[in-house]
Structure formats: C-alpha cells, structure tokens
Amino acid sequence: MKKSSIKKKKSYHHGNLPETLIKATLELIESTRSTAFSIRDISKLAGVSHAAAYRHFAGRDEILAVVAERGFVTFKDYLKVAREGEGKNLLEAFRAQIEAYIRFALSHPIHFRLMFSNEARGLIQGRFEQAAAASFLEMQSLALELIESGQFRKIPIQQATTVIWSSIHGFSELVLNGFFSDSIKDADDAVKVSQLLSDNLLNGLCQK
Amino acid sequence: MKKSSIKKKKSYHHGNLPETLIKATLELIESTRSTAFSIRDISKLAGVSHAAAYRHFAGRDEILAVVAERGFVTFKDYLKVAREGEGKNLLEAFRAQIEAYIRFALSHPIHFRLMFSNEARGLIQGRFEQAAAASFLEMQSLALELIESGQFRKIPIQQATTVIWSSIHGFSELVLNGFFSDSIKDADDAVKVSQLLSDNLLNGLCQK
DNA sequence: ATTAAATGTTTACGGTGTAAACATAATTCT
DNA sequence: AGAATTATGTTTACACCGTAAACATTTAAT
Numbered sequence: 001m002k003k004s005s006i007k008k009k010k011s012y013h014h015g016n017l018p019e020t021l022i023k024a025t026l027e028l029i030e031s032t033r034s035t036a037f038s039i040r041d042i043s044k045l046a047g048v049s050h051a052a053a054y055r056h057f058a059g060r061d062e063i064l065a066v067v068a069e070r071g072f073v074t075f076k077d078y079l080k081v082a083r084e085g086e087g088k089n090l091l092e093a094f095r096a097q098i099e100a101y102i103r104f105a106l107s108h109p110i111h112f113r114l115m116f117s118n119e120a121r122g123l124i125q126g127r128f129e130q131a132a133a134a135s136f137l138e139m140q141s142l143a144l145e146l147i148e149s150g151q152f153r154k155i156p157i158q159q160a161t162t163v164i165w166s167s168i169h170g171f172s173e174l175v176l177n178g179f180f181s182d183s184i185k186d187a188d189d190a191v192k193v194s195q196l197l198s199d200n201l202l203n204g205l206c207q208k
Numbered sequence: 209m210k211k212s213s214i215k216k217k218k219s220y221h222h223g224n225l226p227e228t229l230i231k232a233t234l235e236l237i238e239s240t241r242s243t244a245f246s247i248r249d250i251s252k253l254a255g256v257s258h259a260a261a262y263r264h265f266a267g268r269d270e271i272l273a274v275v276a277e278r279g280f281v282t283f284k285d286y287l288k289v290a291r292e293g294e295g296k297n298l299l300e301a302f303r304a305q306i307e308a309y310i311r312f313a314l315s316h317p318i319h320f321r322l323m324f325s326n327e328a329r330g331l332i333q334g335r336f337e338q339a340a341a342a343s344f345l346e347m348q349s350l351a352l353e354l355i356e357s358g359q360f361r362k363i364p365i366q367q368a369t370t371v372i373w374s375s376i377h378g379f380s381e382l383v384l385n386g387f388f389s390d391s392i393k394d395a396d397d398a399v400k401v402s403q404l405l406s407d408n409l410l411n412g413l414c415q416k
Numbered sequence: 417a418t419t420a421a422a423t424g425t426t427t428a429c430g431g432t433g434t435a436a437a438c439a440t441a442a443t444t445c446t
Numbered sequence: 447a448g449a450a451t452t453a454t455g456t457t458t459a460c461a462c463c464g465t466a467a468a469c470a471t472t473t474a475a476t
C-alpha cells in the first residue's frame with residue numbers, strides 16, 4: 001500500500017524535493033518575470049527550509065542551470081511539433097519552425113533568456129550541452145532535408161544552420177529586449193514580421 | 209589657480225565621482241568578466257565609501273543602466289568608423305560594419321550583454337533609447353543607401369534593417385554564449401564564419 | 417561671514433548565499 | 447525485529463549585500 005494519492009502528509013521528508021524545487025523556480029520565473037528571486041524564495045514556495053535545497057543542488061546557480069537545461073527540453077519539443085505538423089511540405093515546415101521558435105521565446109521570455117545566457121551552465125556542462133544540442137539538431141535536420149531534397153542550395157549543413165539559427169535567434173532576442181518595440185507590440189506582430197526573415201532566408205538559401 | 213594637474217589631494221570631495229564610478233564599473237566588467245560585483249566593490253575601486261554613489265545614482269541598477277547606455281555610444285562609433293573606412297564602396301562598407309559589430313561583441317562580451325539585456329534600463333529610459341537608436345540608425349542609414357543606389361532590392365527600409373540586424377545580432381549572441389564553440393574559438397574565427405551571414409544576407413537582399 | 421546646498425562618511429537594517437551542527441526519517445545489515 | 451547507517455530535512459551562524467538615515471565636511475550663494 002504505497003501512500004499514492006494523498007500527498008499532504010506534512011512528513012519530515014519531502015518525497016521529491018528536487019523536482020518540487022525546479023517547479024517552484026519555474027513558477028517564480030513566470031510570476032516575477034525575472035530570475036532575481038532568492039534561493040530562499042524558492043525554498044519557501046516549495047515548502048521547505050531555506051537550506052534544504054543544498055542536499056540536492058550545489059547552490060542557487062545550479063538550480064538555475066538545471067532549469068535552463070529543462071527549458072531546452074521543452075524547446076526541442078516545440079520545434080519538433082511545429083515541424084511534424086507540416087508533414088511533407090518542407091518549406092512550410094521551415095516557416096512553422098521559425099514561428100515556433102519565436103512563439104516560445106515570447107511566451108517564456110525570462111526562461112528563454114536564462115537558457116541562452118546562463119553563466120552557471122558549467123556546473124552541469126554535459127547535460128546542458130546535450131539538451132541544447134538536441135534543440136539545435138531539430139533545426140539542423142530540417143535544413144538538411146531541404147538541402148538533400150534540392151530545395152536549398154548545396155551548402156555545408158553547418159553553414160546553413162548557422163545562418164538560419166542566427167537570424168531567428170537575433171530577431172527573438174531583439175524583440176524580447178524591446179529593440180523593436182515601436183513596431184512590435186505582441187507575439188502575433190512578431191510572427192508577422194518574422195515572415196520577412198523567413199522570406200529573406202529562403203531568398204538566400206533556395207536554389208536559383 | 210585651479211588645482212589642475214595634481215589630483216591626489218585626498219580631498220573630502222572627489223571632483224567627478226559619477227564619471228569615476230562609471231569607469232570603475234567598466235573596469236570591473238572587464239576584470240571580473242561578469243556584472244555580479246557589488247556596488248560596494250565599485251565604490252571601493254573608486255576610492256570612496258560604499259554609500260557615496262547614492263548621491264549620484266539611484267542605486268546599483270542605475271549605474272549599470274548608465275554603463276549600458278555608454279556602451280551604445282561606443283558601439284555606434286565602432287559602426288561608424290567601420291562604415292566610413294570603406295568610403296564609397298557600399299557593399300564593402302556593409303561587410304565591414306558586420307565585422308565591426310561582431311568584433312565589438314566579442315571584445316566586450318559582458319558589456320555587450322549588459323547593453324542588450326539590461327533589465328533596469330527603464331531607470332534612464334529616454335537616454336538609453338536614444339543611445340541605442342543612434343547605433344541602430346548607423347546601420348539603417350547604410351542599408352538605406354544600398355537600397356537607394358539600387359544595389360539592394362527596393363524593400364521598406366525598416367524591413368531591411370530588421371533582417372540585417374537580427375542576423376548579425378543573433379550570430380553575435382550565439383557565439384558569445386558558446387553555442388558555436390565547436391567551430392568558433394576566437395574573434396577571427398567568428399569574423400570568418402560571419403562572412404556566410406553577409407553572403408546570405410546579400411543573396412537575399414541584392415537585386416536579382 | 418553666515419547660511420544653504422552639495423557631496424562625502426558612518427551607522428544601521430533586513431535580506432542573501434551557503435556552510436556547519438543538529439534532527440529525523442528511510443534503508444541496510446545482522 | 448532491532449541496531450546502525452545513510453539520506454534528507456531544520457536550525458543556527460556568518461560575512462556580505464543594497465540601501466536608507468544620520469552625521470560631517472566642503473563648496474556656493476547670500
């Protein structure tokens with residue numbers, strides 16, 4: 001008879017504190033729209049003492065690094081779903097993936113920034129790089145198909161990915177940080193404007 | 209008889225503390241390769257008590273915001289020099305400006321990140337936006353000339369700038385944050401690879 | 417010269433990250 | 447099953463942080 005359903009036992013031990021702490025951190029990212037909260041805030045929200053987290057993480061920085069890593073897992077799924085939603089039309093899939101990238105960035109702005117600029121990722125280097133690489137590969141594999149199908153020019157795959165990723169990512173960052181705030185007010189605006197990016201990328205990448 | 213040359217008077221009043229604090233902050237950014245230092249560190253390096261800064265700045269966040277703004281002033285000059293160095297050859301100027309963007313980002317990585325993602329810029333909103341806009345316009349005016357001279361397709365200038373800026377900026381951010389660390393080890397590598405960006409942008413933007 | 421304003425220092429406060437000492441629950445060994 | 451061990455919590459402690467308030471000194475205005 002596992003304790004199953006009822007959780008509010010208020011037992012000394014928690015059950016799954018690492019996961020609870022990560023969830024709490026994600027909650028704080030969304031609710032405070034920043035990453036400036038303290039590890040004591042995280043612990044409070046998780047319902048444990050302010051030092052409990054140290055049994056599972058090296059410290060505040062490592063929690064944030066793990067949350068950044070988790071972000072890449074979700075992100076990869078976003079990209080994957082967008083791409084698979086378009087079936088065989090690779091050019092449509094390409095556009096869909098760009099839209100997904102931007103929508104993810106704009107709907108999780110703080111998390112997105114944490115993912116791409118977390119200073120402390122070194123604490124979980126291997127895991128982090130693997131998660132980030134999986135997202136990267138999601139984009140790269142589509143570019144590869146476009147090249148192999150003859151729809152993109154035959155350039156080295158790494159070059160194609162660099163060009164594509166840079167363009168989408170820069171746009172996302174600039175929108176997120178308010179550098180296009182004159183013309184872009186919300187995610188739908190951003191997606192609309194981003195079609196320029198897609199068009200220009202395709203102009204540059206497609207067969208002449 | 210102004211006190212002129214001799215500065216080490218160790219007087220109670222400082223002379224030009226705001227400027228000294230900004231310099232100290234820039235020094236800490238370079239030496240610690242982070243922005244995690246405290247306002248007390250800044251004050252110490254400036255040679256004043258830890259609360260002195262509050263006579264000139266609202267707090268730590270405002271100092272960083274001002275430093276971010278200063279960064280855009282320097283950045284604009286970088287872009288301007290690069291462009292003017294190429295005289296009448298607009299396409300060469302275009303490439304030179306992209307190279308300058310990337311070199312600035314990579315030689316002042318922490319400052320660059322601060323400029324583009326500083327959360328506290330609202331504290332000096334107007335000044336910040338003006339400084340950032342000046343950099344933006346430096347790129348935009350070159351794109352405009354390229355369009356008017358018939359070398360770029362006749363698209364709205366704002367669209368051209370969005371496409372160009374996104375691409376360069378995204379590349380800079382991704383390199384800076386180690387997402388191309390397999391292939392790009394230093395600034396020269398980055399500049400070399402960035403020529404792909406230039407090429408692809410030109411592919412997309414030039415007259416057919 | 418006196419006063420007022422500007423600009424510095426000292427002191428004080430609650431909050432922070434994290435290490436160490438302590439407490440309890442879960443697991444392993446006999 | 448009972449004891450010992452290990453895992454995982456809590457409490458306490460500490461140096462440091464940002465910043466406000468009280469105080470000091472220098473400069474500028476009257």
